[in-house]
Amino acid sequence: MSWGYRVTIITGCFVCFMTCMVIAAFRQNFDLVTEDYYAKELQFQSQINKQMNHEQLKSSIVFKQSNESLILIFPAEFIAQPITGKILLFRPSDASKDITFKLATNGEPVHLSKKELFAGLYQVQVDYKVADKLYYFEKDITIY
Numbered sequence: 001m002s003w004g005y006r007v008t009i010i011t012g013c014f015v016c017f018m019t020c021m022v023i024a025a026f027r028q029n030f031d032l033v034t035e036d037y038y039a040k041e042l043q044f045q046s047q048i049n050k051q052m053n054h055e056q057l058k059s060s061i062v063f064k065q066s067n068e069s070l071i072l073i074f075p076a077e078f079i080a081q082p083i084t085g086k087i088l089l090f091r092p093s094d095a096s097k098d099i100t101f102k103l104a105t106n107g108e109p110v111h112l113s114k115k116e117l118f119a120g121l122y123q124v125q126v127d128y129k130v131a132d133k134l135y136y137f138e139k140d141i142t143i144y
Contacts, residue, residue, distance in 0.1 A: 031095035050127070050136035061126060061137050065144065070117070070124075072110040078130055079107040085128030085135075087112065092121060103128055117143050 091097040
């Protein structure tokens with residue numbers, strides 16, 4: 001086999017490899033952390049203030065899991081106080097599996113059904129309001 005055939009075969013293999021790489025790259029799913037990234041960046045200081053409000057509490061939100069639900073237990077200082085806001089279960093690996101729940105309780109534990117959740121890592125983001133004061137808390141949890 002002469003060197004001309006070898007060069008042609010190597011070039012052909014390289015072109016096939018690059019074509020496969022381009023096809024694989026187009027099939028990848030690149031989910032953004034949030035669609036309105038720039039708008040949220042402008043509001044980031046208020047997010048920091050809410051996190052600091054939560055850190056000043058005597059205790060934090062506690063997460064527990066049962067077979068059927070994820071249980072959020074709010075700090076004892078919020079017992080019998082109306083709590084409103086939202087809970088986002090953010091799935092870093094797949095944005096289509098993110099779930100948002102409305103939060104409305106009187107300091108009682110909140111039970112979230114695990115029926116819609118998939119096993120794996122979630123970041124729980126709790127954005128809530130108690131007595132006209134805003135709080136924010138997030139924690140990584142593994143759903144089993």
